[in-house]
Amino acid sequence: MKPANLSPKTLSILCVGLAIALGPIVLPEYQVSQVNNIGIFALVTLGLILLTGVAGMTSFGQAAFVGISAYTTGYLATSEQLPDWLGWAGASPWAALAIGLLLTLAVATLLGGLTLKLSGHYLPLGTIAWGLSLYYLFGTLEFLGGHTGISGIPPLQLFGLTLDQGYELYYLIWALVLVAVIVTLNLLDSREGRAIRALRGGQLMAESMGVNTYRSKLLAFLVAATFAAIAGWLYAYTQRFVAPAPFSLQSGIDYMFMALIGGVGQVWGALLGAASVTFLKQWLQDLLPHLLGKSGNYESIVFGLLIVWLMQKVPGGIWSWLSPKLPDWKIKKPAAPGAESGEKLVRRPQPQAGEVILDVRKVTRRFGGLVANNDLSLSVKAGEILAVIGPNGAGKSTLFNQLSCVDTPTSGEIHFRGVQVNGRNARQIAGQGLSRTFQHVKLLPTMTVLENVAIGAHLRGECGFISAALRLDRKDEAKLLQEARYQLERVGLGNYLHVEAGSLALGQQRILEIARALCADPCLLLLDEPAAGLRHMEKQALADLLRKLRAEGMAVLLVEHDMDFVMGLVDRVFVMEFGQRIAEGLPEEIQKNPAVLEAYLGGAE
């Protein structure tokens, strides 16, 4: 690889790697142990960056996770007489790491499993309560040494080497930090990673594209817990002593502060945050007692106020302030990997022309006393475009929500390709071949256009977390991105692949949603006001695209207000008013239908 072809990611990893390698040569002994601590903190903080910065969830329990693993390591390494069934684990640091990891993940799975389906406030409260609980437990359990903790942990021995010097541990700690950074970067740049990135503000959309958001949340939470567990193992061998204090809720809050101060949306913010908080804390602990004339934990006042100020003024942390000042290799986007590869995603078997795709039978939806949809029946065939029109408040959106399984009918049945689907959820129906757009555009403004569209193909890829972390997913990923690129070129956004989706005009964002829906390889496309906000030429291009899809055998159902657009394009029109069907037929019939004219223009009274 020529230097010019290095991606910013590789380049930054190389720079940091080089800096790390030089560390012990230029740093004095006592600073090395300081930097070791920073590395351990950075590992925990990195998990929080993924969890809070990327996925939008909050945990104050990371310190407790570190504690579980550190105590496990300490207990296994020091206990003279382990119970028989544990005897084999006593001597091996690997076994300690594995058991610590398992215990941490078990607790994290329990906590995550209980809270992640609920609204976002339950996870932080749950982790606060459990962080406290575990802290008290560490201080109470006799076999863990109570408040005095476990001391005399032997030095770490790996592959026959004894790592008891600061600089020896230094290389181990920072190698692991670097691996964790690479794993995180790899994960974010993958199918699973896109799903995790969609959690912050795009959960409804992601579910409609077939993403299991609960699973993605749990994955992010478990990855963060894993980093904390590894940090705990390193902590036990670095300090050679464990006591409850560093695993208290206070430390859990400190980790959150590191992530926020460093820059919560950026992987490198973890290193920056861990380092700046550590040094600032040390400096304040020296300075404040002089200033106030007494000693105590007064740096918390400064940190608390600093965070308040940061959240109000610089919510992106130091990294967001620093990154525009760095050389601009950040802006260059890598070429889509495998753009030239010939392999394509497998398409689902397409329905025969004329096959009934969607069959709605006597659907009624009541909200209390209000009948939003009353006894509606309609059907859409393959290779047909049906428009649902009606004045505001006619119940079109209610119908649309039921068809896409966001809402469930009070009575009646919805059949999709011969299978009854009412009562299923949006994710399941997406898997069956129904794809939709949203009336109010739902995309992830800071992700690129290409990545946004690739979320549509989520169900067509199969690589999970492990293959993403180890970069074994490149072939699969290339196919997904190629599909996204193909659909974007097809809808006319081929020139915008690598710009941020939020920078597109509203009309283009609507078109992006169509490309995203097409990426799922649907047999029925549900479009909610696709022409709203489009200019004349864009509308014509959209109509051409929909005609082409129809010719390929796609069934399309659209809700639209723009009559010129509808009448020149669709095969049949279904007209609603006050939740009732008032007319159905060919566009030219509908235009003359007296009931429709009265609904739109008002009767002569």
Next chain:
Amino acid sequence: MNYQIVMLLGQDGVTNGAIYALLALSILLVFTVTRILLIPQGEFVSFAALCMAAMEGGKPLYIGWLLLALSLAALALEAKERYQANGKLQLKGGDFAFTLYSLAACALLATAPLGTAGKPIQALLTLGLIVPLGPLMYRVFFQAIAAGHSLVLLIVSIAVHVALVGIGLLMFGAEGARIQPFSEGSIQLGGANINSQTLWVVAVSLILIVALYFFFEKTLYGKALRATAVNRLGAELVGISPELAGKASFSLAALIGALSGILIAPITTIYFDSGFVISLKGFVGSIIGGLASYPVAAIGALGIGLAEAFSTFWASSYKEVIVFTLILPFLLWRSLAHGGVEEEE
């Protein structure tokens, strides 16, 4: 375990549970009106209790300075926002109210012989010192970001708590304190001694709950707060100022916190950082109420108090572990009862 012990533990549980219930109500109130999980709720409790203790012990009180600092910060923010909006400094007399009040409080605390003032005066004075912290806290830390993401609100709430704990250490020192009971003696009820302190707590809690009920059902301000809780934008459109709603709910939270602190001061030794764990039990109560239901939250908090009292008897050192683990079954229940995916604000 005999009847006497059951009654004794039950009494303990009800006393603490009543205080947790008050805090749970206050946390819910602030959360529904402003979307803020008020983590610093506990600081109102501990500051009030330590104020009472300092007055009783005749020690100097520095909390007036905190009031003064916050009111000056609020004044500065007000001036800055007016200047940015109108291009000139326009401060009305009313804007200085908190500053003047804080100056008066500082002067009073420095000169008056508070140690000999008697419990009722000390309690009133404590309320007068703690309650203004509520609206000031909202003005200085939360008003500017009130419309922000709920994650931001939560983090600022935690940060304010962390800062206040440090300030608490600075103001009150690291020693714990416990004050003399309000009244000695006890009454006999069904063969058991009911401590008069328990009666105080239960009576004040009940009065407060009834007063809150009337406030929310019968008064215009109460209805305005309820309206804001149901639909923030809708309430704003009919002329209910979100700032007013925020400050009012924080004032109520500070009032409830300060009263709880005064009530708990003779029962438990309170340290500068004790408030958090106490209020967290209120949080557990409000989680049991699903962060939505007042009666369920209050009953849940009462249950927490009882569970705590009885676990003190059986497994004293695991008391906190048991109490905080109690939320797991309720989280499971909430999780199972929960429907589909919802978007975070």
